[in-house]
Amino acid sequence: MQHFNKAEIRQIEDRYQDFLKVIIEKFDKERLSRIEKAFRFANAAHDGIKRKSGEPYIIHPIAVARIVAKDLGLGATSICASILHDVVEDTEYSINDIENMFGGKVAKIVDGLTKLSGDFDSRQALTLKKMLMTLSDDVRVILIKIADRLHNMQTLDSMPPNKKIKIAGETLYLYVPLAHRLGLYAIKSELEELSFKHKHAEEYNKILLMLHNQEEKRNYLVNEFIRPIKEKLTDEKIDSTVTHRLKSSYSIWQKMQKKGVTFNEIYDILAIRIVIKAKSGISEKRQCFDVLSLVTDIYKPRPDRIRDWITMPKANGYESLHVTVMGPQGKWVEVQIRTERMDEVAEYGFAAHYRYKDISTFENELETWIARIREQLRNPDSDAFEFLDDFKLNLYAAEINLFTPKGDMISMPQGSTVIDFAYEIHTDLGNKCIGAKINFKLVPISHELENGDQVEILTSEKQVPKLEWLKFATTAKARSKIKDAFKLEKKKHLEKGKTLVEEALKAVKAPITSNNLKKIIAHFNLNNKEQLYSEAGMGFLELINLDEILGKKSPNKLVKYWNITFSRKKKEGTESQKIEEQAKLPKIDKRKPFLLKEAQDNINYSLAKCCNPIPGDKVIGYLTTDDHVIIHKTGCKEVEKFLSSHGNRIITAEWTRFKKQSYLTRLRLEGFDRIGIVNEVTNVVSKQLSINMRAVKFDTHEGIFEGDLFLYIHNAEDLHQLIERLEKIKGIDRVSRDENLSD
Numbered sequence: 001m002q003h004f005n006k007a008e009i010r011q012i013e014d015r016y017q018d019f020l021k022v023i024i025e026k027f028d029k030e031r032l033s034r035i036e037k038a039f040r041f042a043n044a045a046h047d048g049i050k051r052k053s054g055e056p057y058i059i060h061p062i063a064v065a066r067i068v069a070k071d072l073g074l075g076a077t078s079i080c081a082s083i084l085h086d087v088v089e090d091t092e093y094s095i096n097d098i099e100n101m102f103g104g105k106v107a108k109i110v111d112g113l114t115k116l117s118g119d120f121d122s123r124q125a126l127t128l129k130k131m132l133m134t135l136s137d138d139v140r141v142i143l144i145k146i147a148d149r150l151h152n153m154q155t156l157d158s159m160p161p162n163k164k165i166k167i168a169g170e171t172l173y174l175y176v177p178l179a180h181r182l183g184l185y186a187i188k189s190e191l192e193e194l195s196f197k198h199k200h201a202e203e204y205n206k207i208l209l210m211l212h213n214q215e216e217k218r219n220y221l222v223n224e225f226i227r228p229i230k231e232k233l234t235d236e237k238i239d240s241t242v243t244h245r246l247k248s249s250y251s252i253w254q255k256m257q258k259k260g261v262t263f264n265e266i267y268d269i270l271a272i273r274i275v276i277k278a279k280s281g282i283s284e285k286r287q288c289f290d291v292l293s294l295v296t297d298i299y300k301p302r303p304d305r306i307r308d309w310i311t312m313p314k315a316n317g318y319e320s321l322h323v324t325v326m327g328p329q330g331k332w333v334e335v336q337i338r339t340e341r342m343d344e345v346a347e348y349g350f351a352a353h354y355r356y357k358d359i360s361t362f363e364n365e366l367e368t369w370i371a372r373i374r375e376q377l378r379n380p381d382s383d384a385f386e387f388l389d390d391f392k393l394n395l396y397a398a399e400i401n402l403f404t405p406k407g408d409m410i411s412m413p414q415g416s417t418v419i420d421f422a423y424e425i426h427t428d429l430g431n432k433c434i435g436a437k438i439n440f441k442l443v444p445i446s447h448e449l450e451n452g453d454q455v456e457i458l459t460s461e462k463q464v465p466k467l468e469w470l471k472f473a474t475t476a477k478a479r480s481k482i483k484d485a486f487k488l489e490k491k492k493h494l495e496k497g498k499t500l501v502e503e504a505l506k507a508v509k510a511p512i513t514s515n516n517l518k519k520i521i522a523h524f525n526l527n528n529k530e531q532l533y534s535e536a537g538m539g540f541l542e543l544i545n546l547d548e549i550l551g552k553k554s555p556n557k558l559v560k561y562w563n564i565t566f567s568r569k570k571k572e573g574t575e576s577q578k579i580e581e582q583a584k585l586p587k588i589d590k591r592k593p594f595l596l597k598e599a600q601d602n603i604n605y606s607l608a609k610c611c612n613p614i615p616g617d618k619v620i621g622y623l624t625t626d627d628h629v630i631i632h633k634t635g636c637k638e639v640e641k642f643l644s645s646h647g648n649r650i651i652t653a654e655w656t657r658f659k660k661q662s663y664l665t666r667l668r669l670e671g672f673d674r675i676g677i678v679n680e681v682t683n684v685v686s687k688q689l690s691i692n693m694r695a696v697k698f699d700t701h702e703g704i705f706e707g708d709l710f711l712y713i714h715n716a717e718d719l720h721q722l723i724e725r726l727e728k729i730k731g732i733d734r735v736s737r738d739e740n741l742s743d
Contacts, residue, residue, distance in 0.1 A: 002048040008056050015062050023069045031076035038080040045091040053158035060151060061085060067147040071187060073348055078140050081109035085144060088114045112141035149175045150187055153194040162590055162652050168195040169643025183317045183349025189248050196250040207249040210263050224328045232294045239277040244270060257635060260736050267332040278339040285310045288321045288337045295335055299325035312401055318346050400451040415474050419445045422457045423478035430481055432459040446472040467539055486538055497537030504543040510550050522606055522624045523549045525638060594621045594629055594653040605629040611636035611739050614663040616716025621653040662712035665719060666741055669707040671732040673700045684725050
C-alpha cells in the first residue's frame with residue numbers, strides 16, 4: 001500500500017491544526033481528546049488514499065467536521081462521527097470496530113451515514129428514502145450529510161462536466177430543500193450558489209457582472225437609506241446593528257425565470273437587516289414592533305408587504321419581521337427586523353435552537369414533519385421515484401396556518417386545497433370528502449385554502465376517491481393516499497396497461513415491436529415497458545396521437561417512401577443480421593458532449609415535449625437507452641427531477657449548425673392595443689423575416705392586448721432576431737417565449 005510523503009503529511013497536519021483552532025475554546029479536555037482520537041484513527045485508516053483532486057482523502061472528513069462544528073454548532077459526538085463518516089465505507093474497518101473504540105452513539109450516526117453513501121447513480125430516490133428513515137432516528141445524520149454535500153460542492157471543480165451537472169442538479173433538487181426545511185439558511189444559500197455556478201455557468205457570471213456594475217450606486221443608496229434609521233435608533237437608545245445583504249445570484253436568476261422579468265425589474269435585490277440586542281424583561285416581539293414603528297415613521301411601507309414571522313414562526317423555526325418600504329430615489333427596499341437570538345436561528349436553524357434551550361418547540365414541529373414522512377414510508381410497495389416526486393412537493397413549500405372548527409391550528413404548505421386538508425386530518429375524511437365550509441361558505445374539494453381559513457370538511461358515505469383529484473391535490477400525503485386507492489394489484493395494472501398499449505398500436509396500424517415501444521417510452525420520459533404498462537393501466541397516460549409519436553406522419557411523400565422501403569428491407573433480413581446491425585450501433589460516450597446533427601445516423605434523439613427546445617437553446621440529454629437520447633432545455637423542470645432520480649443517464653449535449661428543419665415555437669406578446677398592430681406583427685414575421693406561421697391569436701381588453709404567435713423557427717438565433725424586431729413595434733411592451741405548444 002502506498003503511503004503519503006512528508007509534504008502530504010504536513011498538509012494533513014496543517015488542516016487539522018486549523019480545524020482545532022475553530023473548536024479549542026468550545027470543548028473541555030475530555031471531548032477534545034475524543035476528537036483527537038477520532039482524527040488519528042481516521043487518518044491512519046485513510047493513509048495513502050486520495051481524492052479526485054489529488055489531495056489526501058482525510059482532508060475531506062476534516063472539512064466536513066469543520067462545517068459541522070462551526071456552521072452547525074453541533075457537539076463532540078457529531079464531530080467524531082463526521083471525521084469517521086467514510087471509514088467503514090472506504091476501509092476494512094467495521095461498525096463494530098467504531099462502536100468498540102468510540103461508543104454506540106458515534107457508531108449509530110456513522111452507520112446511518114454509511115447506509116447513505118456509495119453510488120448515487122440511478123439510486124437517488126431510494127437513497128432519499130433511506131435518508132428519511134434515518135432522519136426519524138437521529139437528525140444529526142442528515143445534518144452531517146448536508147455538511148458532507150456542502151464540502152463536495154465546494155470542491156466540485158475537479159469533476160468532469162457531466163458529473164458537475166449531475167451533482168449540482170441533485171443538490172438543488174434534494175439537499176437545498178432539506179437544508180431549507182431544517183432552517184439552515186447560510187448553508188442553503190451557499191449550496192444554491194455553488195449549484196448555480198456549475199449548472200448554469202454563463203448565467204451565473206452574467207448576474208455577478210451586473211451586480212458588480214451597480215455596486216457603487218447601491219452602496220450610495222444603502223448609506224442614504226440607513227443613516228436616518230441609525231440616528232433614530234441611537235436617539236431611542238436601542239442597542240442594535242444595521243447591515244445590508246444582497247439577494248443571491250441564484251435567487252435573482254430564479255425570479256427572472258419564474259416571473260419573466262429582467263435584472264433591472266427585480267426590486268428586492270437589496271435587503272436591510274436590523275438586529276436588536278434584546279433587553280431583558282420586555283418581550284422580543286414587542287421590541288421588534290417598536291423598531292418597525294420607527295422605520296415606518298421614516299419611510300412609507302408597502303401595505304401588502306408586511307410579514308410577521310414572530311407571532312407565527314415558519315415551520316423551520318424562522319422568526320423575523322419583514323417590511324418593504326419606499327426608500328430614496330423611488331426604490332423599494334426590504335427591511336428585516338429581528339433579535340440576536342432570532343438572527344442566529346435564521347442563519348443556523350436546527351442547531352441554533354440547542355443554544356437557546358427552546359429545542360422542544362422546534363422538535364415538536366420537526367416531529368410532525370417526520371411523522372408525515374414516516375406515514376409515506378410505511379408502504380413497502382410505493383414506487384421510489386413517485387415518492388420522491390410527492391415528497392419534493394412538501395419539502396420547499398411556504399406554510400399557511402389553518403384552523404379546524406374547534407379552533408385547533410394546522411400548518412400546511414401554501415397552495416393546499418380542501419382535499420389536502422381532509423387527508424391531513426384523517427385518511428377516511430379524505431376518502432369521503434365532498435367539499436368544505438370556509439367561513440360558513442360552501443366550497444368544492446378543489447378550492448385553494450388561504451392563510452387563516454377555518455375549514456369544516458363535509459363528507460358522504462357514498463363518496464370514493466377519484467383519479468381526477470390528483471389534478472388539485474398538492475401535498476405528498478393526499479397524493480399518495482389517492483394513488484393508493486388505485487394501486488390494487490400491480491399485476492392487474494400491468495395486464496390492463498399492456499392490453500391498452502397493444503390496442504392503441506393496432507388502432508394506428510403499427511406493429512407491436514420493441515422499437516415502437518421504445519419510441520412511446522421515450523415520448524413519455526419513462527424507464528421501461530413495465531412502467532409504460534403500469535402507468536397506462538392506472539390511467540396516468542393518455543395514449544393519443546401514437547401515429548405522430550411513432551413518426552408515421554412525414555413532412556413529404558419522398559421521405560415516407562424511403563421509410564417504407566427501408567423498413568421492408570429490414571424485414572427481409574434474418575434475425576442474426578438484425579442482431580449484427582444492432583451491435584454496430586455506436587454507444588454514446590457519456591464523458592463527451594452529445595452532438596445534435598440535422599441528419600443523425602444510427603443514434604436516435606428526440607426533442608422533449610415538456611420544454612420544446614430548438615437549435616441554439618442550451619440543452620442537456622437524457623439517455624433512455626444506449627442509442628436513444630431525449631433532449632431537454634437545461635432549465636426544464638423534468639431535468640431537475642431526472643438529475644436526482646437518474647443522474648447517471650444525464651449527458652451534456654450541443655447543437656451543430658441547423659438550417660433546414662423548422663421547429664414549432666410559441667411567442668407571447670403583451671402591449672397596448674392600437675389600429676394596425678396585428679398587421680405590423682404579421683408583416684415582420686412573414687414578409688421581413690420570411691418565417692412561416694401556423695396560427696395567430698390576439699385578445700384585447702380595455703386597451704391592453706395579449707397575443708400568441710405559433711411559428712416554425714429554424715433555430716434560437718432566428719428566434720432572438722425576431723423577438724428584437726417585434727419589441728421595436730410601437731405598443732408592444734413584452735415579447736416572451738412560451739414552452740407550452742398546446743392552443
